[in-house]
Amino acid sequence: MSMLTTLCLSFLSTLTGVANHWDLVAKDPAVQPKPDEVLPRGDLVVRYPNGSFLVVKCNEQVARELYFTREDIRYTMVQRRGIYRTISLTGTLLLMLGVIFLANATKALQLAWAVIYVLLNAAYWSFAALPKRYHWDLDCYKVTEIGIERPNFNDNRFTDALFKAVLFAQGADWARIGEAAAPRTKIWDDWLDLAEVEALSCGESKSGEYQDLKWPNRVEFSGEIQPFPKNWQPHPAWKALYDKSRANNEVVVEKQSANFGRCGSDVSFSAKAGAVSAEKVYVSD
Numbered sequence: 647m648s649m650l651t652t653l654c655l656s657f658l659s660t661l662t663g664v665a666n667h668w669d670l671v672a673k674d675p676a677v678q679p680k681p682d683e684v685l686p687r688g689d690l691v692v693r694y695p696n697g698s699f700l701v702v703k704c705n706e707q708v709a710r711e712l713y714f715t716r717e718d719i720r721y722t723m724v725q726r727r728g729i730y731r732t733i734s735l736t737g738t739l740l741l742m743l744g745v746i747f748l749a750n751a752t753k754a755l756q757l758a759w760a761v762i763y764v765l766l767n768a769a770y771w772s773f774a775a776l777p778k779r780y781h782w783d784l785d786c787y788k789v790t791e792i793g794i795e796r797p798n799f800n801d802n803r804f805t806d807a808l809f810k811a812v813l814f815a816q817g818a819d820w821a822r823i824g825e826a827a828a829p830r831t832k833i834w835d836d837w838l839d840l841a842e843v844e845a846l847s848c849g850e851s852k853s854g855e856y857q858d859l860k861w862p863n864r865v866e867f868s869g870e871i872q873p874f875p876k877n878w879q880p881h882p883a884w885k886a887l888y889d890k891s892r893a894n895n896e897v898v899v900e901k902q903s904a905n906f907g908r909c910g911s912d913v914s915f916s917a918k919a920g921a922v923s924a925e926k927v928y929v930s931d
Contacts, residue, residue: 647747648755654744658737664723665733673716691811691820693827697804699811708787792851795874809841809880813872816850818842833891837884848873 688709692700702709724730748759794810808828812818818838821827828834851870 647751648759651744651747651751651759654740654747658740658744661733661737661740665730665737666721667723668719668721671718671720672711673718689815691815691827697807699807699827701811701814703792703814790870792870792872794872797874797879803881805837805880805884809845812838812841813845813848813874816845818845833884833887836887837880840883840887841880844875844878848875 687703688706689701689703690709690713692702692713694700702713704712721730724733748756751759792814794813808821811827812821818841821838822830822835828838851872853869854871855869
C-alpha cells in the first residue's frame with residue numbers, strides 16, 4: 647500500500663507542476679535600441695506610504711521594463727481550459743487514492759510519511775523565504791547604490807526625507823506632479839524652490855567613503871556618495887518660511903490627507919531616502 651501511495655502522490659506532484667508552470671510575459675515589451683542609439687533619461691522617484699522615497703536613475707528602457715510595463719503570466723504547458731480541468735480532476739483522484747492507500751499502510755510507514763511531508767514543507771518554506779536575488783535573475787542589469795554624505799545634524803522629519811529625494815533627483819519638479827509629494831501651499835512651494843537650489847549647488851554624486859560612527863576603523867559605505875549642503879538644514883528653512891508667512895498672516899490652515907496632517911505643519915516622520923542608479927547591460931547568448 648505504501649508503494650501505491652508513493653506512486654499516486656508522485657504523479658500528483660508532477661501533474662500539478664505541469665499544469666501550473668508559467669512564464670512572465672510583458673504586455674508592452676520594450677523595443678531593443680540600436681547599439682549606437684542614445685536613450686533618453688528615465689529617472690523616477692518612488693514614494694512609499696510611510697514617508698520614504700526611492701530615487702532610481704536609469705535610462706528610459708530600464709524604467710519601462712522595471713516599473714511601467716504591464717506584466718502577465720502565460721501557462722507554458724497547458725493553455726486550454728478543458729485540459730487544465732481534466733488535469734485538476736486527475737490530480738484530485740490521485741490525492742484521494744493516495745490517502746486511502748496510506749490509511750491501509752502500517753503505523754511505521756504512516757509515521758515515516760508524516761515526517762517526510764513535514765520536512766518537505768519546511769524546505770519549501772525555507773526556499774520561499776530566501777532573499778529576492780535568489781528568485782530573480784537580474785544579471786542583465788548593473789545596479790549601483792548611491793549613498794549620501796552624513797549631515798551635521800540628526801533629524802528624521804518629513805522635510806529631511808523629502809530633501810534627500812530632491813538632492814538625489816537633482817530637482818524638485820517631480821514633487822509637484824500628480825499626487826504631490828508635499829502639500830500644495832505657498833510655504834511648501836517656496837521651500838521646494840530653496841531645496842532645489844541647494845540640491846543643484848551640491849552637484850552630482852562622487853566616489854568616496856565614510857567611516858562608521860561606532861567603529862572608527864570600519865568603512866560604513868564605499869562607492870558613489872551624494873554631497874550634502876554644509877550650511878543649510880531642511881527643517882529650519884521650512885520653519886523660517888512658516889514663521890515669515892505667519893507673521894504676514896499668510897498661513898491658511900486646511901485639512902490635507904492623513905499623510906501630512908495640516909498643510910501648515912511639518913509632520914514628524916521616521917523616514918529615509920535612498921537612491922539607486924541602474925544601467926542596462928546587454929548580455930550575449
